[in-house]
Amino acid sequence: MxxxxxxxxxxxxxxxxxxxxxxxxxxxxxxxxxxxxxxxxxxxxxxxxxxxxxxxxxxxxxxxxxxxxxxxxxxxxxxxxxxxxxxxxxxxxxxxxxxxxxxxxxxxxxxxxxxxxxxxxxxxxxxxxxxxxxxQKQVHQQFSDMVGSSGRMQEVFSTIKKVSTTDVPVLITGESGTGKELVARAIHSTGARCARAFVPINCGAIPENLLESELFGHEKGSFTGAHAQRKGKIELAAGGTLFLDEIGEMPLQLQVKLLRFLQDFKIERVGGRETFELDVRVIAATNKDLKKLIEEGRFREDLYYRLAVVTLDVPALRERSSDTLLLARFFLQKFSTNAQKKLSPRAIEAINAYNWPGNVRELENKIRRAVTLAEEHIITPFDLGLGTDADASAEGGQDAQGLNLKKAVEDLEVRLIQAAILKNDRNISKAAEDLGLSRPTLYSLLKKYAITI
Ligand SMILES: Nc1ncnc2c1ncn2[C@@H]1O[C@H](COP(=O)(O)OP(=O)(O)OP(=O)(O)O)[C@@H](O)[C@H]1O
Ligand SMILES: [Mg+2]
The missing domain is CATH 3.40.50.2300 (Response regulator)
Incomplete structure (x- = not known):
């Protein structure tokens, strides 16, 4: 000193x-x-x-x-x-x-x-x-696109920092939409490999017969349609980081090949004769319970221990509720093009009351949608699709993606319109007034939902 x-x-x-x-x-x-x-x-x-x-x-x-x-x-x-x-x-x-x-x-x-x-x-x-x-400088620079002041997220940040200086394989677990990929990217971009490639591959989204050549590459003519030699994702990640997303979805037969790679870091392209060594850091993620998959014989235990040298669990948003508003404001800023829109007090209440089954991704989608929909400067619970308890629970039970939300809002609209029409003895003007709509708007909704009076 x-x-x-x-x-x-x-x-x-x-x-x-x-x-x-x-x-x-x-x-x-x-x-x-x-x-x-x-x-x-x-x-x-x-x-x-x-x-x-x-x-x-x-x-x-x-x-x-x-x-x-x-x-x-x-x-x-x-x-x-x-x-x-x-x-x-x-x-x-x-x-x-x-x-x-x-x-x-x-x-x-x-x-x-x-x-x-x-x-x-x-x-x-x-x-x-x-x-x-x-x-503070480090936190801001390293995780400028990652928000979280809760104790749970601070733990995540500190683990990211610790593992980013090493090359050990990391298994990131957590529900869908919690930010697992963002964590993987943060580990890569704060570590020594940051100037090299971060190569993600979604093991669940690629058909089984293509996954092997996606990962390991192939030689020309090795199978029908292999018109030229192609490098696989592992090779593309050389010097950098390979991110195996949804690792729980990897077919057993390929798990064996991946394990072999993780043992000696050597690969052979599909249909190739040459074996070569690659320097790749491996990070995997899953929203599945791998231990359970192991018990069921769907995931190899030896591969699990290779991948999970360090495990990092990203908490669900409901387990770090002090971050929710912080994230909501972060996304507001991100999506507001001109003047930043503001959350109304009721919108803040609704955000805090909701339990976010779709985690950060759902919050991000809702804010994006609200910024687009809100006609005023102020965002209301309705703009967020969190208008009423009925909305929230209709959505909470399902996997809360955009389509379900839309359907929940539509169902609610139909129910409210029917109730107003009945209450006002089929008088359209009065029903429209009750609903806070103009007559032409109510007519167009009746047409849209094919509601007969
Ligand atoms: N702490 C955070 N700060 C800012 N944005 C976040 C944070 N966590 C997640 N996000 C954003 O939420 C979205 C979902 O994150 P990400 O794709 O990393 O989740 P995931 O856990 O990989 O989800 P899935 O299991 O569905 O693949 C992304 O747009 C990401 O940028
Ligand atoms: Mg992901």
């Missing part, structure tokens, strides 16, 4: 010398006799600490010059801890200095143990602040 830098500013030579001998052991020391020298050193060295005699020339009798220098120093680096020194037992000047940003003060004659204690404390605070700033 380098010694902290300290700048001692005093016009009195014997005091400078006294301070020098008192501090030189613990600090990297600089001395200045006036404001001009002090500012020069400050700019060059950016010391953590400054002791500033307020009675400086050309006005050693009052504090005008000292205060001016204080302001200059803090302009150069507001994080520097300036301890002002006054020769005057009247504390008003010191208090003024503190109100301008000085960290602490003490009065002459100098009591060395007291001075040392003050400086030690100030130096500690300075280093804590720096550490905090660095951490």
């Amino acid at each position: 380098p010694k902290p830098k300290i700048l001692v500013i005093d016009d009195d030579e014997p005091i400078r010398t006294q301070m020098k001998w008192a501090l030189i052991q613990d600090y990297d020391l600089f001395l200045a006799k006036d404001g001009v020298e002090a500012v020069q050193i400050m700019k060059k060295e950016l010391p953590a600490l400054v002791t500033l005699d307020l009675g400086l020339p050309p006005t050693p009798e009052d504090t005008a010059e000292g205060i001016r220098v204080l302001e200059q120093l803090l302009d150069i680096d507001p994080s520097t801890k300036v301890i002002v020194v006054t020769g005057n037992p009247d504390k008003s000047a010191a208090l003024k200095a503190i109100s301008l940003g000085a960290h602490d003060f003490f009065t002459k004659p100098i009591d060395l143990p007291e001075l040392k204690a003050i400086l030690k404390r100030a130096s500690y605070v300075h280093s804590l602040e720096k550490e905090c700033q660095n951490l």
